[in-house]
Amino acid sequence: MVTGGVVSSIGKGITAASIGRILRSYGVDVTAIKIDPYLNWDSGTLNPYQHGEVFVTEDGMETDLDLGHYERFLDVNLSGKSNITTGKVYSSVIDHERKGDYLGSCVQIIPHITNKIKDMVRKIARESQAEVVLVEVGGTVGDIESQPFLEALRQLRNEEGHDNVMFVHVTYVPYLKAAGEFKTKPTQHSTKELRSTGIIPDMIICRSELPIDQALKNKIAHFCDVEPKAVISTPDVESIYEVPLIINQEKVGEYILNRIKIDACDQDLNEWEHVVESLKxxxxxxxxxxxxxxxxxxxxxxxxxxxxxxxxxxxxxxxxxxxxxxxxxxxxxxxxxxxxxxxxxxxxxxxxxxxxxxxxxxxxxxxxxxxxxxxxxxxxxxxxxxxxxxxxxxxxxxxxxxxxxxxxxxxxxxxxxxxxxxxxxxxxxxxxxxxxxxxxxxxxxxxxxxxxxxxxxxxxxxxxxxxxxxxxxxxxxxxxxxxxxxxxxxxxxxxxxxxxxxxxxxxxxxxxxxxxxxxxxxxxxxxxx
Missing domain, CATH: 3.40.50.880 (Class I glutamine amidotransferase (GATase) domain)
Structure with a gap:
């Protein structure tokens, strides 16, 4: 599960896709899901100025552009079901209610909406037969519209077990030129906001203009209650395709595989390294x-x-x-x-x-x-x-x-x-x-x-x-x-x-x-x- 904090457009989609690319390099079968908390049923009628391009899947779903990143990085064709929106969730729940499927119950966010979200995630996992399902939650932690999704994923962790669900939180670490130093307070507050929902991150990926050093990682680990080796520096790069190589240097793949206890083959990122070199x-x-x-x-x-x-x-x-x-x-x-x-x-x-x-x-x-x-x-x-x-x-x-x-x-x-x-x-x-x-x-x-x-x-x-x-x-x-x-x-x-x-x-x-x-x-x- 990939969440984001501090600011929007922080690069959760690229981060999730890069993690997927790294896991693929170990021979792990990966699929991806993008959760968009807006009420639109799909991305088809959204203004490109506000939301970027509309990506179209093989089965004809108009989806968020992050599915394009997933397909390009993972080299897979995703189903339109991989884009879950609030509109789809509520539409399905209301449809069931109209059919009498809830037997007169008062239909509520919990358990009906959260159960539907979990059902959608599990269905994609089941149909894809993937070993790992990446789930990116759109927006920023603290947004009202994302709360039902975070609650559903919290429940999913409890139901599926600690070893089967991992949370990665992507934050921004600003560099103040006037002070000549990075500031970790936004990351601390963002993590605190996430923890208030009942979700404790296993890994924090720190987006920044420049690389952050080990001392700063230790500070973030201390205040956010994660292992120092689970604090990952992801500085700006010339090409988005360099991101898997950058975070791979910090042994992200090894940490995730150990955390979710998956036995994998030896890593082979040669093809991706060749792609990055070709782009230069x-x-x-x-x-x-x-x-x-x-x-x-x-x-x-x-x-x-x-x-x-x-x-x-x-x-x-x-x-x-x-x-x-x-x-x-x-x-x-x-x-x-x-x-x-x-x-x-x-x-x-x-x-x-x-x-x-x-x-x-x-x-x-x-x-x-x-x-x-x-x-x-x-x-x-x-x-x-x-x-x-x-x-x-x-x-x-x-x-x-x-x-x-x-x-x-x-x-x-x-x-x-x-x-x-x-x-x-x-x-x-x-x-x-x-x-x-x-x-x-x-x-x-x-x-x-x-x-x-x-x-x-x-x-x-x-x-x-x-x-x-x-x-x-x-x-x-x-x-x-x-x-x-x-x-x-x-x-x-x-x-x-x-x-x-x-x-x-x-x-x-x-x-x-x-x-x-x-x-x-x-x-x-x-x-x-």
């Missing part, structure tokens, strides 16, 4: 412009950013990402220095004009362009306009357009609710031979994750193909367009799905690798190297 290679540095409307918060495009890093490491280059606000005018002066462009997914009309400007620039200047979901739709819209369909658009933004090249799927037109009404999760895609997509994948059929409502309108499919648009990927029945590209362009590819959700640091996604290769080639041509 920079024989070439290429610049990619990401044109989006949430660029002020990079976490809104977390998986895309990480996928580009994975592909760059695979090729032995370094990627410099420039975040470009799609609401602004996108002109040549702003993007001509870039080696390639990427348009991510999104919803709503805001920023569409800037994204279409970027497509137009790519078409006119033969600059590599990668469009994902809405990005692909913008590529289709601008291509159609360039080929004589003046005013072509998506009915998402202009219901009266003369050329609705992007339109709703028929089954979507009947749905009025916002949450969970899209094409979500993993679907197969048939890849056409002789295309860039097929060259990248090296396969005739792949499986990718989706999150969208609108599709390329089949009424315009043939005429757009006649104008030069290549449909390189479709659903197996050939009904839905999954990928488009152009022949007379160095790299112009759009996909309706989200390949970023399946990229791993040790397994870069082939489409991102192909895009980075084209980016590097364009960089060499521009620089004359």
């Amino acid at each position: 290679q920079d024989s070439y540095q290429v610049s990619i412009g990401i044109i989006g409307k949430y660029v002020e918060l990079e976490d809104a495009y977390m998986s895309i950013r990480e996928s580009l890093k994975h592909a760059a490491a695979h090729l032995g280059i370094k990627v410099n990402i420039e975040w470009i606000q799609a609401e602004d005018t996108i002109d040549e002066e702003k993007i001509s220095h870039l080696d390639s462009l990427l348009i991510p997914g999104g919803f709503g009309e805001r920023g569409i004009s800037g994204k279409l400007d970027a497509v137009q620039y790519s078409l006119q200047n033969k600059v590599p362009l990668f469009g994902i979901c809405l990005g692909m739709q913008c590529m289709v819209i601008e291509f159609a306009r360039q080929k004589g369909f003046e005013g072509a658009h998506s009915t998402e933004f202009n219901k009266e357009t003369s050329y609705p090249v992007i339109d709703l799927m028929e089954e979507q037109k009947k749905i009025k609710n916002m949450g969970g009404t899209m094409r979500l999760g993993s679907y197969p895609c048939k890849v056409k031979e002789g295309t860039m997509a097929h060259e990248a994948y090296g396969q005739d059929e792949v499986s990718e994750r989706h999150r969208h409502r609108f599709e390329l309108n089949n009424d315009y499919r043939d005429v757009l193909k006649e104008k030069g648009l290549i449909i390189s990927g479709t659903s197996p029945d050939d009904f839905l367009v999954e990928m488009i590209e152009l022949k007379d362009h160095p790299w112009f590819l759009g996909c309706q799905f989200h390949p970023e959700f399946k990229s791993r640091p040790n397994k870069a996604h082939p489409i991102f690798v192909s895009f980075l290769r084209a980016t590097l080639e364009n960089h060499k041509q521009k620089s004359g190297k």
Whole structure:
């Protein structure tokens, strides 16, 4: 169980994922759960500015972005059940109450809500058959909304036994430059708050700008009642993928395995060490412009950013990402220095004009362009306009357009609710031979994750193909367009799905690798190297 104190966004998700990576290096089978105390049923309707990106699982659940960290660090596909929210818990309890399952009892936080939380955690443990289940509690200890979850986990420790449940508390140790010293008081108060819930931490992971020394660890151990060797220093690092290596130096894995009494194989972190070293290679540095409307918060495009890093490491280059606000005018002066462009997914009309400007620039200047979901739709819209369909658009933004090249799927037109009404999760895609997509994948059929409502309108499919648009990927029945590209362009590819959700640091996604290769080639041509 991983809890957090002092401040939010302290890095509980990265910490939990790093612990999981270390346990995996001992041959231990690990799965993960993220508890989000908000009342939303899932993350699907949350504002990216407040909550970062929405991560989509194989089974089509819109979840917290920390599940993306877990999948990337653990190299596993998690179920949507691995994201437990207050909304899911209360919805399930109320549903049982309406069915009369509680036999007239007064339904209360304890035991009904806490029992449901424990049931959800145990169900994931049972279905995954994992040896270790990581449970991260979102928010900060002391938050009102997290209290039922902490109480449930406290009960779980008693029911499952001391040797089967371990608590790790992540805190922040600030460094006061004026005083020239670290301050442990926030960690002491945070631990005291956690202990007031009945939970005694077994390990304290101290986040800080700089490493903390043994004397400071001893002080924290003394005041917080943990062993000195269970106080772990986790200073800021250049890459999140370094965190497992940093905390592994402090023998975190050994301590946890001894604490929960698991016999494991000898540790092998060689692959992860290679990943970290690969991320540091920079024989070439290429610049990619990401044109989006949430660029002020990079976490809104977390998986895309990480996928580009994975592909760059695979090729032995370094990627410099420039975040470009799609609401602004996108002109040549702003993007001509870039080696390639990427348009991510999104919803709503805001920023569409800037994204279409970027497509137009790519078409006119033969600059590599990668469009994902809405990005692909913008590529289709601008291509159609360039080929004589003046005013072509998506009915998402202009219901009266003369050329609705992007339109709703028929089954979507009947749905009025916002949450969970899209094409979500993993679907197969048939890849056409002789295309860039097929060259990248090296396969005739792949499986990718989706999150969208609108599709390329089949009424315009043939005429757009006649104008030069290549449909390189479709659903197996050939009904839905999954990928488009152009022949007379160095790299112009759009996909309706989200390949970023399946990229791993040790397994870069082939489409991102192909895009980075084209980016590097364009960089060499521009620089004359």
